[in-house]
Amino acid sequence: MLLQLLEEDGMPAVELTSDTILLDTGLDSLGLAVLVTRLETELGYDPFSIMTEAAYPRTLEDFVVIYDKYAPGS
């Protein structure tokens, strides 16, 4: 989904690993907002609106961990 978003925004594709720094992919805070909105449609939840403390995921792994932690039923 991240790659599709980059393609839509006319960004070059990047190789994604768990250490990839999110802001290095070409996504800015607005791009991140778009990604989170789309993931909510896909997954049915938005961890960032559920969590009480502020979180700023740096790497792709941080991002995925947040989604795992707040997955419904986990």
Added chain:
Amino acid sequence: MTNPPTFSLIRGEQRIDREALTAMSDELKESTASGDIVRVDDGSTENVLLAVLTLDGHCRRVELVPEGVALDPLVSEPHELDGPTEWVIYTSGTSGEPKAVMHTLESLSRAVKPSDGARIWGLVYDPHRLAGLAVVLQALATESTLVDVRAGSITEKVDAMRSAGVTALSATPTLWRQMLQTGRTLGWALERITLGGEVSDQHTLDALAAEFPQARITHIFAASETGVAFAVGDGREGFPHKYLLAPPRGVALEIRDNILWVQSPNSSLAGADGFASTDDVVEIVGDRVLFIGRSSGMVNVGGSKVFPEQVESIIRKHPSIVDALVFSKRNPFSGNILLAKVIVNTEDPDIGPADIRRWVATQVPTHMVPAQVEIVDDLPKSSNGKVVRS
């Protein structure tokens, strides 16, 4: 020699002519006492007609109550009729709770043009509200035929109006775009087109002018409190800057902090100087005042101010898109994010959300591009045909 035209109401197979209405009117007069308060609330067009024909100058107060407006029961105390009958209509409530506004039949009739002559008017608006009542009063004053097509789908409305020979129609820009979308409007000999209740953008005005070349197209700015403040008939969006200096209907207009204020001393929203905010953000571009969006609807996306209406207006310029609704959602990364619902022209089934988003990105700065575009068959609308942005 043919007789001069007289008013009649058509709904489906039913036709009520002026003679039948007069008989019903006489009955109503018998059953109501001078000084009564009458509530017209059963939703029917003929009862609004009867109230207009019978109760003015006869009853103390007439209340036109649209569906969905809940009121306390009437406590009617006998009271002498002293002065003109009070006509109470309710604001649409799109900007809050429905509110009662006091009028006289004279103030409600100010926008009526008796000289426009007899036509066949379509009625898509609720006649209990300002926009619909304006159509009813215009039809009565000109001995026109009124074709009530409030029930039914948009396609059924268009078909019913065409088969009844409707030549004049007042509707919201949203409804006009949907009528064009039905593909059943080609060759419809409309003579009068009125748009109101929402902002009319250039694209919509141009599309109507192309589809209905013989029609006189007018977009109006009206509010329940003030009635019609002005009407624009030059085919261009917004209104002439000179209206600020010389208001065409004597209703003074002012721009304060980019918001349009309208003189409406009878409005409960008006300040000591008699002006009330319309909540419409406007911009002066050359000789024109253009509507940008609702002040209360402005959202902050990544630190930039955006009016959803601006983005809608741009999306509608896409050749394959019929209509668009843009709304916002809170988001921790950018404050808010825009989301769009669009209706796509049925002749272009292959266009997808990503194509639309990519195209919008070529037209506007990044923060105005909706995060997500959803293709839908219909947009949420109020009973009067205004799009509901929730």
